[in-house]
Amino acid sequence: MNVLYGLYQPDEGEILVDGKPLKLRGPSDAIAAGIGMVHQHFMLVPVFTVAENVMLGAEQVKGGIAGILDRRRARREVAEVSERYNLRVDPDAVIEDLPVGIQQRVEIVKALTRDVDLLILDEPTAVLTPQETEELLTVMRSLKAAGKSIVFITHKLGEVKAIADRITVIRRGKTVGTASPTASRDELAAKMVGRSVRLTVEKPPATPGRPILEVAGLVVDDDRQIRAVDGVDLTVRAGEVLGVAGVQGNGQTELIEAIMGLRPVLAGTVTLDGQPVHGWSTKKVLRAGVGYVPEDRSVDGLVKEFSVAENLVLDIYDRPPFGKGLSLKPDAIAKSAQERIEQFDVRTPSADAAVGTLSGGNQQKVIVARELSRPLKLFIAAQPTRGVDVGSIEFIHSRVIRERDEGTAVMVVSSELDEVINLADRIAVMYRGRVIGIVGPDTPREEIGLLMAGITPDAATEAAAPAADAATPAPEGPGSEDEA
Amino acid sequence: MSTMAVPDVAVAQVDEGFWTRTRKIGAVLLALGVLAAVLFGALATDQQARFTLSETEGGAALEIHGTVGAILFGVIAAAAGAALMAGVPKRWFTVLLGVGLVAFVLSFLCWQVSAAPEGRNFMPLVNIVRGTFILALPLIFGALAGVLCERSGVVNVAIEGQLLMGAFSGALFGSLSGSVWVGLVAAAIGGAFISLLLAVFAIRYLVDQVVMGIVLNLLAVGITGFLYERLMQTNAEKYNSAPRFSNWEIPLLRDIPVLGPALFRSNIFLYLGLLLVLVIHIALFRTRWGLRTRAVGEHPTAADTLGVKVLGLRYRNVLLAGVVAGIGGASYTLALYSFTKNMIGGKGFIALAALIFGRWSPTGALLAALFFGFADQLGTYLGAIGSSIPSQFLAMLPYLATMLAVAGLVGKVRAPAADGKPYIKG
Numbered sequence: 001m002n003v004l005y006g007l008y009q010p011d012e013g014e015i016l017v018d019g020k021p022l023k024l025r026g027p028s029d030a031i032a033a034g035i036g037m038v039h040q041h042f043m044l045v046p047v048f049t050v051a052e053n054v055m056l057g058a059e060q061v062k063g064g065i066a067g068i069l070d071r072r073r074a075r076r077e078v079a080e081v082s083e084r085y086n087l088r089v090d091p092d093a094v095i096e097d098l099p100v101g102i103q104q105r106v107e108i109v110k111a112l113t114r115d116v117d118l119l120i121l122d123e124p125t126a127v128l129t130p131q132e133t134e135e136l137l138t139v140m141r142s143l144k145a146a147g148k149s150i151v152f153i154t155h156k157l158g159e160v161k162a163i164a165d166r167i168t169v170i171r172r173g174k175t176v177g178t179a180s181p182t183a184s185r186d187e188l189a190a191k192m193v194g195r196s197v198r199l200t201v202e203k204p205p206a207t208p209g210r211p212i213l214e215v216a217g218l219v220v221d222d223d224r225q226i227r228a229v230d231g232v233d234l235t236v237r238a239g240e241v242l243g244v245a246g247v248q249g250n251g252q253t254e255l256i257e258a259i260m261g262l263r264p265v266l267a268g269t270v271t272l273d274g275q276p277v278h279g280w281s282t283k284k285v286l287r288a289g290v291g292y293v294p295e296d297r298s299v300d301g302l303v304k305e306f307s308v309a310e311n312l313v314l315d316i317y318d319r320p321p322f323g324k325g326l327s328l329k330p331d332a333i334a335k336s337a338q339e340r341i342e343q344f345d346v347r348t349p350s351a352d353a354a355v356g357t358l359s360g361g362n363q364q365k366v367i368v369a370r371e372l373s374r375p376l377k378l379f380i381a382a383q384p385t386r387g388v389d390v391g392s393i394e395f396i397h398s399r400v401i402r403e404r405d406e407g408t409a410v411m412v413v414s415s416e417l418d419e420v421i422n423l424a425d426r427i428a429v430m431y432r433g434r435v436i437g438i439v440g441p442d443t444p445r446e447e448i449g450l451l452m453a454g455i456t457p458d459a460a461t462e463a464a465a466p467a468a469d470a471a472t473p474a475p476e477g478p479g480s481e482d483e484a
Numbered sequence: 485m486s487t488m489a490v491p492d493v494a495v496a497q498v499d500e501g502f503w504t505r506t507r508k509i510g511a512v513l514l515a516l517g518v519l520a521a522v523l524f525g526a527l528a529t530d531q532q533a534r535f536t537l538s539e540t541e542g543g544a545a546l547e548i549h550g551t552v553g554a555i556l557f558g559v560i561a562a563a564a565g566a567a568l569m570a571g572v573p574k575r576w577f578t579v580l581l582g583v584g585l586v587a588f589v590l591s592f593l594c595w596q597v598s599a600a601p602e603g604r605n606f607m608p609l610v611n612i613v614r615g616t617f618i619l620a621l622p623l624i625f626g627a628l629a630g631v632l633c634e635r636s637g638v639v640n641v642a643i644e645g646q647l648l649m650g651a652f653s654g655a656l657f658g659s660l661s662g663s664v665w666v667g668l669v670a671a672a673i674g675g676a677f678i679s680l681l682l683a684v685f686a687i688r689y690l691v692d693q694v695v696m697g698i699v700l701n702l703l704a705v706g707i708t709g710f711l712y713e714r715l716m717q718t719n720a721e722k723y724n725s726a727p728r729f730s731n732w733e734i735p736l737l738r739d740i741p742v743l744g745p746a747l748f749r750s751n752i753f754l755y756l757g758l759l760l761v762l763v764i765h766i767a768l769f770r771t772r773w774g775l776r777t778r779a780v781g782e783h784p785t786a787a788d789t790l791g792v793k794v795l796g797l798r799y800r801n802v803l804l805a806g807v808v809a810g811i812g813g814a815s816y817t818l819a820l821y822s823f824t825k826n827m828i829g830g831k832g833f834i835a836l837a838a839l840i841f842g843r844w845s846p847t848g849a850l851l852a853a854l855f856f857g858f859a860d861q862l863g864t865y866l867g868a869i870g871s872s873i874p875s876q877f878l879a880m881l882p883y884l885a886t887m888l889a890v891a892g893l894v895g896k897v898r899a900p901a902a903d904g905k906p907y908i909k910g
Contacts, residue, residue, distance in 0.1 A: 007789065007909075028791025043786035045779050046901070056779050057790025059772040067772040110790075 004120060004151075005037040006030040017118075028057070036111025037120040042103050046096035050089055051075045054110050081112045085142055100247075101132035108139065119143065120151045125159055129247050130417065130449030137163050155192075155390075156418070157185045193390045201397045204405070206425040209238035210273075212378050212409035213259070217268035220251075220258040228254035230433035231268070236378065236409040241400065243424025243441070244413040247452050251433035252413045253295060256382050260292055261285045273377055286315055291371035293364075295382035295413070301367045304356030308348050309337035311355045312370050336373075344369035345395060361392030368396055372403060379403050382413045397423060417448060506577055510568025513584040517562025520588050524595035525555035533597040534606035537742050541606050550598025557591035560584075600869040612861055613746035617754060618820075620857025622647055622828065624757045625812020626835025627842060627849035628764055629675075629805035634844060635768060636801040637781040639904040641697025642682050644832025645704030646806050650675040650813025652708040655823035656715070658726030658814075667726050667818050668811065675810020676803050678704055683802040687795055690906040701832070709825050716823060724822050729753070753815035758850075760808065765846040777801060781900035784907040794907050837886045843897050852889070859885035 002008045004015065006024035015022045017033050024030050030037075044053050055074040061067045078091035087105045095103060104124060111119055121140075125133045140150055140163055154160060160167055160181070167179040169191040177191050190196045213236040220229035229251040236242045246252055257263040259270050261282040270278040272288055286292065294300035302311050313322045313333050321332040337351040346365045348358055355363055364384065371379065381400060385393040400423055404410045414420050420427055421441050428438045429451040437451045528550040536545040548556075564584030572580065597607050626643040633640035640646075653674030658667025678700050685691040716724035729751045737748040747754065768774040776797060779787040784794045809832075817823050834856055841855075842848025863878040871878065 005789070026791060027789050031791060037789070039789065043783070043789045045783045045786055047782055048779070052775060053786075056775060056787065057792050059775060061772050068770055069772060069775060 004030070005035060031058075031114050031116070034115065034117040035120065036114055036116030036118070038104065038107040038111065038122065038124055040123040042107055044095045044103055044106060046094075048095060049091065050093050050095065050098075050106050050109070051078050051091040053095060053106060054078050054091075054113055058114060077113050078109055081109050085112065085139065085146070087139065100127045101129070101135065104128070104132075104136065105139070108143075112143075116148070118149045118151065120153070122153050123155070124152070125154060125156060127248060129452050130445060131453055133159065157188050158418075160188070161185070189390055195391075201401050201422055203401045206240045206404065208240040208425070209407065211235045212238050212273050213411065214271040215255075215259065215268070216271075218255065218258060218265060218270065219267040220254045220263055220265060222254055228433055229258065232430075232433070232435055234428060234435060236411050238377075238409050239404055239407050240425045241404050241410040241412055241423050243420035243427040244411065244430060245417055245420040245427055245448060245452060246415070246430035248415045250430045252415075252430055253382070254433075255430070256292075256295075256380055256411075256413060259285075259380065260290070289375060289377035291374065291376045291379040291408075293367050293371055293381040293384050295386070297360075297363055297367055302355050302363060305354055307352045308341065308346065308355050308358070308366055309333050309351040311366055312337050312340055312373075315370060316374065340369045340373060344372075344399075359389070361388040364388050364396065365392060368399060372399060376403070376408045378409045378411070380411045380413070383415065384412065385414075385416070385419060417445065417452070421445070421448070506574075507569050507571070509581065510565045510570075513565030513568060513581070513588075514562050515565070516588050517558050517560070517565050517584065517591075519558070520561055520591040521555045521558025524558060524591045525551055527599065528554040528595040529598045531598045531605055533594045535593075535597075536606050536608050537610070539608050539610045539745070541603075541608070545606070548594060550594055553594030553598070554591045557587040557594060561587035561591065596866060596869070596871055599872065604869045607865070609742050610746045612858075612865060613742060614750075615861035615864065616854060616857040617747060617750075618857075619860040620853040621753060621757055621815050622812050622831045623835045623838050623853035623856055624761065624850055625815065626809055626832050627838040627853055628757075628760055628846060629809035629812070630836060630839035631764060631768070631844060631846050631849060632777075632801050632805040632808060633679075634839065634903050635781045635900055636777045636798050637784060637900055637902040637905065637907070638682070638686055638798055638802050639693040639697065640682070640802070640805060641694050641836065642678055642700040642704075642832075643809055643835050644828055644830065645697075645701040646675040646678045646809030647813040647832050647835075648701075648704045648708055648826070648828045649678050650810030651817045651827060652711070652813070652823055653810070654814035655724055655726045655817035656711070658818055659723050662727060664727050664729050664818055668814055671814030671818070672807040672810045675808070675813060676806035679802050679806025679809075682806075683799050686906065687798050687802070690908070693904050693906075705826055708823075712823060712825050720822070726817055726822070729819050751815075751819045753811070753819055756811065757815070761846045761850045768846065778900070780907075781902055784902050784905075788907075788909065794909075798907070834882065834886055837890050840897060840899075841886075841889045844900065855889065856882050856885055 003010050003024075006027045006029050009024075015024065017035070022029075022033055024033070045056070048056070051071065051074045054077070055069070055071075059067075060070040060073045062070050075091040078089060081087070082089040082091075082105075085108075087109055089102065089105050089109055093102075095106065098106070104127075108119070124136060128136060137159070140152070143150060152160070152163060161183075164181045167181060167183070167188070168175055169177050169179065169188065171192055171194060176194070179188055179191065186196065213234070215232055215234040218229055218232045219227070222228035232251070232255055234242065244252055244255070254263055258265050258278075261277070261280050261284070265278040268278070269276055272285070272290065275288070277285055277288060280288075298304065303314065306314075310317075310333070313336070317323050317328060317333075322329055322336070334351060340346075341348060341351060344365050346358075346369065347362050355366055358366070368381075368384070379400070384396055384400065388396065397419075400410060400412065404425075412420060412423050424441050426438055427441060427443070427448065428435045429448060430436065431452065431454045436454065436456060439448060439451070531550050532547045533550045533553050534541075534545045534547050536543055538544070561584045564580045564587065568577070568580050568584075593607065597605055599605075626647055629643055629646060630640050650671040654667045654671030657670030658664060661667070681703075682693075682696055682700055685696050686693045712724075715722075731749050731751050732755070734748040734755075738744045740748070768777065776787065776792050780792060780794050780797050788794050813828065816827060821827070835853070838849050838852035838856060841852035842850070860882040863881040866873060866878050867875050
């Protein structure tokens, strides 16, 4: 898609627009050819107003060579486009004050004011609540009605089926087939992975035992000393999966980091199997029998330049059989690495390959393999399948459930509602640093979605209007890394 | 790609309690005011403290009894602090803080001037204002160079080197050609030369910009020092006797009391500096170039996806910064002094502080530069009237002011988000 928008140059092949071949030297060529793009990570200057962001690069100026900006005209243009497609965007609002859903509409306005005929939306729903996603689909329908073409990139099968007229499946940089929106989910998933995939995890009913993790009145600040977790109470029992749902940035990250000893606990307690662990170092927490899959594997989970084998012993390299005194035991490390590569189906050229060269799914499997190789009381997995292909998701999910069935307390934090619903025995929804509700996995998606938006059931009973096409849980597809 | 637009949906505002930032500053101001009233009041004599509106002792003057003045202004400062503590509307904050600080300085001056020996117990405001601007001038140019660079996302620690190179080439080529204008152009090119190195290494080769800036400063000291010893010291007549811009009097404006004689009978550099502040301010916030510059400094990827040429714009801005700083360097050698080794003496770094203190805005940088210039001028003045404060402490004044300003009063300044981060496409 970045090639289509002129950001990357193609090595081979050509792009045809209206039947004519097109050479794109940069994004401005793409815009001139009527191609607009809404990037997965928004391309908005946070300190600028909506109007400034929209006019950037295509400024209307007056006053000759001085190039004085014609702000009034830019504001009017934003207002017009916003009006025409019912986008409800205020031209004078500053981007960083706007919620994500609105920021995305600013991106759409930006493309529309440039008179594009083709709009590329790259994973637009990854950062949205279910309600915002619904609104986006409505906007897309009105754009379609206005004669615009849309390329909608997503790995969420439910959304594809809800909006698409035609579906093209891409796997590892190749088109592997097309499908109609009436195709079943299983059919689509199979095309995406290249074999048939089980989309829902089969799990026997949980048999919860004694409480393992107890969090009470937890208060934590984020990096900017702003309250992120504001009095959270949670219990995870042995042999159950507690899912933590919520839109990104509602304190989930800080909650886990506080449990893991990565972030100071300002108030409240964290108890592991009856023993208070707040204030402990991360190492001590890990040694106490906690497995941890951090949410961003490229930052926290792996040392990318290290080999697969080395990454597999990052937690226990200093203990027998891998280390003794000051020295490491390379043979023991290599042998155990080989076993675990097979056990966890890590696709790597060798145990000595740098972990950074593996695909996202296989990197994640390395982390999961490392964490699950210790005897655990508690397993915390944050965004365990972000940017991971469908095949690996299937595998990771099955390992999570197996861990639960072996009597470990499991906590899965994910911004993918489908994943939470799929895995969890109970779901805690976080909103603005608090657990706003704890519900069962059979709760309708809409209700959980409303909780994620901060609307509690009492207030929600009137508001919840079930949307049929989004009612069933949909699994994830290949992550963006495999598609780019 | 690191600056994603993912806002924190869940930021609960921190309750600061009673001791907000405003209250803390108010408390400090209150304490300072009380201290001034008591201490300066006690130290001041019962002579008159005269602030004359001219360059000499004579003429119209503002007069106040030394002890009374010191106590009165101390009380005013304390009152401003108390008002801040009592909780006033936000828009009053700057005004009250300004009033408080000015009153504190006036209280201090009442003591110093009244305690000065007979015949020197007056303060000629024209000289003070003029001196403030002259001492602030290299800071103004330097800070503007910083604005141009850093707003587009390139950290400019090389201001010192750019000023020095400008001063040197202005002196050298001014002397050789015998023309101030040739000197001025050469100074601009000299500054741009340092900038070019910064741009190429920072933008093309992704060298750490702060390290690069420091290296360039050392390079400028080295080159100019070597050539100074080889050429200028041996044959000052030929190489280090640049002509100087004469003072231009501006009709009408020169007749304004105090400001007229202080500012509008000055040389081209002061006019140019003030004009540049205005022009760059308007350009930065009102024009296409400014919008693109700020976008590239905040979120270069976003600008790139809209067809803005990120690297080209950065090159241009960094070079322009060199031109501005080069001219600033020439404000020494083509107006005031002949070139001496390392003559900028750290002003480039104070300019950097002025840039930060002025929150990366041209007008803010001007005010910050004037603040530092005033501290500098005050030190000189107090030395001249034989102040009881040791001269070493007076010489520390501008640096002390720099430290306090940058560390304390600024609060939350925010640099352009992509400042110092090289842009790598894709």
